[in-house]
Structures are given as structure tokens and as C-alpha cells.
Amino acid sequence: xxxxxxxxxxxxxxxxxxxxxxxxxxxxxxxxxxxxxxxxxxxxxxxxxxxxxxxxxxxxxxxxxxxxxxxxxxxxxxxxxxxxxxxxxxxxxxxxxxxxxxxxxxxxxxxxxxxxxxxxxxxxxxxxxxxxxxxxxxxxxxxxxxxxxxxxxxxxxxxxxxxxxxxxxxxxxxxxxxxxxxxxxxxxxxxxxxxxxxxxxxxxxxxxxxxxxxxxxxxxxxxxxxxxxxxxxxxxxxxxxxxxxxxxxxxxxxxxxxxxxxxxxxxxxxxxxxxxxxxxxxxxxxxxxxxxxxxxxxxxxxxxxxxxxxxxxxxxx
Numbered sequence: 001x002x003x004x005x006x007x008x009x010x011x012x013x014x015x016x017x018x019x020x021x022x023x024x025x026x027x028x029x030x031x032x033x034x035x036x037x038x039x040x041x042x043x044x045x046x047x048x049x050x051x052x053x054x055x056x057x058x059x060x061x062x063x064x065x066x067x068x069x070x071x072x073x074x075x076x077x078x079x080x081x082x083x084x085x086x087x088x089x090x091x092x093x094x095x096x097x098x099x100x101x102x103x104x105x106x107x108x109x110x111x112x113x114x115x116x117x118x119x120x121x122x123x124x125x126x127x128x129x130x131x132x133x134x135x136x137x138x139x140x141x142x143x144x145x146x147x148x149x150x151x152x153x154x155x156x157x158x159x160x161x162x163x164x165x166x167x168x169x170x171x172x173x174x175x176x177x178x179x180x181x182x183x184x185x186x187x188x189x190x191x192x193x194x195x196x197x198x199x200x201x202x203x204x205x206x207x208x209x210x211x212x213x214x215x216x217x218x219x220x221x222x223x224x225x226x227x228x229x230x231x232x233x234x235x236x237x238x239x240x241x242x243x244x245x246x247x248x249x250x251x252x253x254x255x256x257x258x259x260x261x262x263x264x265x266x267x268x269x270x271x272x273x274x275x276x277x278x279x280x281x282x283x284x285x286x287x288x289x290x291x292x293x294x295x296x297x298x299x300x301x302x303x304x305x306x307x308x309x310x311x312x313x314x315x316x317x
Contacts, residue, residue, distance in 0.1 A: 001284065001289055001290075001291070001293055002030040002031060002066075002289065002290045002291075003029055003030055003280075003292075003293065003312070003315060004029060004030060004031040004032060004033050004066070004068070004210075004291070004292040004293065005017045005021075005024040005027075005031075005032050005033075005292070005293055005295075005297070005304070005307075006032070006033050006034075006035075006070065006212060006293060006294035007020060007021060007032050007033065007035075007054070008035075008295075008296075009034050009035050009036075009037060009047065009048060009049060009051060009054070010035065010037060010040035010041055010042075010045040010047055010048055010296070011040070011045045011046070011047055011190050011231060012047055012300075013047050013049060014049040014050075014053065014054050016056070017034070017049070017054050018054060018057045018058050018061055019056075019128070019198070020022075020032075020060055020165035020300050020304070021058040021061070021062060021065065022051070022058075022061055022170050022280065023289045023301065023303060023304050024065065025062050025063070025064065025065040026251070026308075027304040027305070027307050027308040027312070028307065028308050028312045029065070030065075030066055030285075030309070031065060031066025031067065031068060031097075031099075031290070032058065032065060032066070032067060032068070033067075033068040033069070033070035033101065033210075033212075033292050034051050034054060034055060034067075034068070034069060034070060035069075035070055035071075036052075036069050036070075036071065036072040036073070036109075037051070037108070037109050037260075038050040038077065038108075038109040038110075038112050039079050039108050039109055039112075039247065039248055040195075040248055041108070041235075041248060041251050041256075042231070042234055042248050042251055042252055043248045043249065043252065044230065044231075045231060045248075048078040049070060051072075052066065052086050052090070053215065053315045055069070055090055055094075055098070056090065056093055058264075059070070059090065059093040059094035059098070060093065061095070064097070066097050066098075066099065066194075067090065067094055067097050067098045067099070068098070068100075068101050068168070068210075069097040069100060069101045069102075070101045070188065070210070070212065070292065071101035071102055071103035071105075071168075071188060071281070072100065072101060072102055072103070072104025072286070073103055073104060073106075073109065073110055073127075074102055074127070074130040074131075074134065075101070075104070075105065075110075075123070075126040075127060075129075075130050075149070075150065076105060076110035076111075076113065076115055076117065076126075077105075077110050077112065077113050079150070079180070080129075080131075080134050080150065081133060081137060081152055081155050081157075083102075083130070083134060084133065084134040084137040084138060084157055085137075085157050085159075087100040087134070087165050088138065088157050088159060088160050088161060088164075088165070089159060089298070090165070091161040091164065091165045092159060092161050095241045096161060096163050098165050099165055099166050099167075099168055099172065099186075100134075100165045100166070100167050100168070101168045101169075101188055101210070102127065102130070102131065102167060102168070102169050102170065102184070103169070103170030103188070104120070104123035104124055104125065104126070104127045104170070104176075104243075105117075105243075106242060106243045106244075106245075107243065107245060107246050108242075108245060108246060108247065108248075108251075110227065111246050113272060115247075117244075120243070122149070124175065124176065124179065125149060126149045126150060127169075128179060128183065129145075129147040129148070129180070130150060130181070130261075131148055131151060131152045131167060131183045131184070132145070132147075133145050133152050134167070135149075135167075135183075136152070137152075137155060137156070137157045138160060138164050140155065140160060141156060141158075142154055142155065142156045142197070143155060143156070148159040162191060165183050166185035166186055166188065166207065166208070167183070167184045167186070168180075168184060168185065168186035168188045168208065168210055169183065169184035169186070169187060169188065170187075170188040170189070171188065171189055171196060171199075171200065172189070172190075173186050173196070174192035174195075174196070174199040177196055177197075177199040177200040177201060177203065177205070178200075178203040180200055180205055181182045181200050181201075181203035181204045181205030182203065184205075184207065185207045185208075186205075186208040186209060186210065186290075187200045187205060187207070187208075187209050188209075188210040188212075188287070189209070189210070189211050189212070190210075190211070190314055191211075192211060192283045192285070192286040192288070193286060194285075194286045194287060196286075197209055197286055197287035198287070201287070204268075208289055208290050209238055209288045209289055209290065209294040210290040210291075210292060211283040211286070211288035211290070211291050211292065212292045212294055213279050213283055213291060213292065213293055213294065214232065214235065214266070214267040214295070214296060215267050215268045215269070215276050215278055215279060215293060215295060215296065215297075216228035216267060216268070216269040216270075216273065216295065216296040216297040217269065217270070217276070217297040217299070217302065217303040217306050218230075218269075218270060218297045218298070218299060218302070219271055219302070220270065220271065221270030221271070221272075223268055223297075223298075224269035224270045224271075224297050225260050225261075225263060225264045225269045225270075226260065227261045227296060227297045227298040228263045228264075228269055228296040228297065229258075229259075229260045229266060230298075231296050231298075232253040232263065232267075232296040233255040233258040233262075233263055234252075234254070234255045234274055235266075236255065236258050236262055236263065236266055237251070237254045237255060237258075241254055266305065267279070267296065269297075273306075273310040273311060273314065276311060277311065277314055277315070279313065280293070280311075293307070
């Protein structure tokens with residue numbers, strides 16, 4: 001079992017994210033994961049640095065910490081050839097500590113290049129082609145590819161690591177779980193649904209399963225709830241909303257009627273380790289072996305200290 005720390009790129013600038021990653025390593029986390037966004041979810045979050053630059057700085061400033069994108073969409077804002085090159089470079093810079101998390105994306109980040117944002121079935125088909133292109137380029141040499149949605153012309157990634165990064169595919173339902181099993185090396189989920197994990201395994205998936213747990217730490221429960229409401233109320237709108245809205249202002253409007261008590265009902269909030277441990281155990285029991293902790297509290301240093309002092313010893317036991 002490995003435990004990761006989610007770097008909230010929507011809430012902090014690039015240098016602060018690097019500092020948090022270094023502190024996460026010192027606090028006993030096995031890896032960090034970073035969202036690959038162009039926009040934050042809410043204007044009030046105020047940040048969204050380029051994830052790949054941040055990852056490079058983290059690789060240079062840490063020793064054993066694993067690194068992962070959580071997750072990158074390699075089909076609209078990026079071409080998969082660019083991601084194949086970026087991920088290979090990250091693996092070399094980190095001495096093999098990098099994992100490439102891929103997903104079908106959100107309109108929030110992908111519409112910015114003016115190519116539109118396809119319906120979900122088309123996005124999944126595009127993701128399939130993107131993974132095929134990435135693996136093709138990672139096989140070495142020059143390659144071309146003609147797909148229904150994506151093309152590649154006479155391209156080669158020159159700097160390839162001896163051990164290629166694992167590709168972990170985000171899955172919100174059984175079809176995506178089957179795609180993760182077929183073309184990925186692992187699966188990424190955001191809910192402790194045993195049926196999702198079972199769909200992945202039933203389709204032949206034998207790799208790691210990454211699950212992201214939302215929580216909020218603060219010295220008192222009321223402060224934790226308030227911080228989670230300010231930064232994460234958008235997440236209660238559900239994936240069908242989250243994947244389709246184009247800008248932070250739309251997320252602000254969609255979360256207008258979310259209340260603090262609604263947020264408190266969806267994630268553990270406060271200083272009680274037992275509450276946080278119970279949420280983590282749900283993911284472990286569902287089958288996840290890489291659990292990522294997303295702290296929606298306002299004090300990252302306090303949370304990392306809390307993890308080292310109270311959560312890590314009990315999780316290790």
C-alpha cells in the first residue's frame with residue numbers, strides 16, 4: 001500500500017507546490033500527484049501553473065518521492081506526441097519515479113485552444129487513440145499513425161528511459177475501467193466503488209489502482225468545514241457537471257446552493273484522525289493500493305504534520 005499527497009495546483013503557485021512536495025517527502029508520503037489544469041475550478045482559488053514545469057522542479061528537489069499527473073488529457077489541449085515526449089523526459093529527470101495519469105479531460109481546461117469539446121463517447125475514443133500513439137512513440141524509432149480523430153506524422157521521441165513510465169487511466173465507469181485494463185498499466189478513480197475496481201480486474205487489469213480521497217484538516221472542525229466549502233464546494237456538483245462547464249464562473253454558479261453542511265457530509269473534516277482513517281480505509285477495502293489524500297483545508301503544513309504524527313503510524317500498522 002502506498003499513500004500520496006495531492007498537490008492542489010488550483011490553490012497554490014508553482015514555488016509553493018514544489019515546497020509542499022518536498023515537505024510531503026519529509027512527512028512520509030510515497031508520492032505526490034498533481035492536476036494538469038489550465039484553469040482553477042473557482043476564481044477564488046486563484047492559481048493554475050503549468051504542471052509539467054512544476055513536476056520538473058519537484059524531480060530536481062526530491063530524492064525518492066514518486067511523481068504522477070492526476071490526470072492529463074492528451075487529446076485536445078495537448079497532442080499525445082507532446083505528452084509522450086514530456087512523460088519520457090520526466091521519467092529521465094526523476095530517475096524512473098514518474099507515473100503518467102491520463103483521462104478524457106474536462107471542458108474547463110480543454111476548450112481554451114478553440115477546438116471544441118466532444119461528447120463523452122468521442123472523448124473515450126480519442127483517449128484510446130492517444131494511448132496508442134504514446135505507446136507507439138515509446139517503442140522507439142520514427143512512426144506515423146492515422147486514426148479517426150488523431151494523427152501522427154513521421155515522429156520520434158529521441159530521449160527515452162530504459163524503464164518506461166506506467167500509464168494509469170482515469171475511470172469513472174465500467175467502460176473506462178475496461179479501457180484502463182486493456183491499454184493502461186493501472187486505473188485511477190475518485191470514488192471507493194468496489195464495482196469499478198472489479199470491472200477493471202474482470203477486464204484483465206492487473207496493475208496498481210489509484211484512488212483519490214477528499215478530506216479537510218484543521219485544528220477545529222468548523223474551520224475545516226469552512227475551508228473545504230471555500231475551495232471544494234464545486235466538487236459536489238458531480239462528474240456530469242464537472243466535465244462540461246467551461247469556466248470558473250460557471251462552477252461558481254453551479255455550486256451556488258451548496259451549503260457548508262453539504263460539504264461536511266461528503267468528506268471528513270477537522271482534527272479527528274479516526275474520521276480521516278475511516279475514509280482512507282474505504283478506498284483500501286474497495287481494492288485501491290495507491291491512496292491519494294486531497295486536503296481541502298487551508299493549512300498544508302499543518303496537514304502534512306498531522307499525517308506524519310497521526311495518520312502515517314496508524315496506516316503503517
